[in-house]
Amino acid sequence: MFATIAIGLIGVPVLISWATGTLDILFQTMKSPMPVWATIVLVVLLGIYIYLKIEKSHSRQSSAYPVKYFVVDKYKWKATIYGVENFEVDRTSICLKHDLPLVFTSSYYYCPDSTCENKLWDSDHYNYHSTAKSYIDRELRKTNYKC
Structure with a gap:
């Protein structure tokens, strides 16, 4: 699941920029420094993702037996x-x-x-x-x- 998301987030923009001839613009954007707010949002989203995965895992492990x-x-x-x-x-x-x-x-x-x-x-x-x-x-x- 995570690999699919990563490929989608990276592969789709590269494919679109290659098809439209704007691959250089994409690479320049990737080389520019990331804004602080984007870093914070990324960390928060990653934390939420990990929390939800752990909760889902714990709910499966709960006893189905009386x-x-x-x-x-x-x-x-x-x-x-x-x-x-x-x-x-x-x-x-x-x-x-x-x-x-x-x-x-x-x-x-x-x-x-x-x-x-x-x-x-x-x-x-x-x-x-x-x-x-x-x-x-x-x-x-x-x-x-x-x-």
């Missing part, structure tokens, strides 16, 4: 559902009380809210995560969930 939250024991778990038998449970659980993802330290997960006492020891995390996966699998099968 996300559901399940409460298992004392924690909430985020599950991305690809199908009845195909889903993924986030490794980090969410505090039920404050609806915040737990933060991991060297030995345990804790709620970032300063008033919360909720802790999940790293040694227990695997068991809770496995229980959550089993529970979510059962719920999806029970409801015969379709994407």
Whole structure:
């Protein structure tokens, strides 16, 4: 796309000036210094183009799969559902009380809210995560969930 635009911006004026016999005038114009306002406009247009390309790229990357939250024991778990038998449970659980993802330290997960006492020891995390996966699998099968 960019190459097509560049060829169009450069090739078309050269072709027209060659056909009309004004190729020397075109080259003289190209050799003259560019006005400051034209440089600023070019930079702004390039910035807008890059911004729009990034936004378009991010919109394609957003998950087309549904996300559901399940409460298992004392924690909430985020599950991305690809199908009845195909889903993924986030490794980090969410505090039920404050609806915040737990933060991991060297030995345990804790709620970032300063008033919360909720802790999940790293040694227990695997068991809770496995229980959550089993529970979510059962719920999806029970409801015969379709994407």
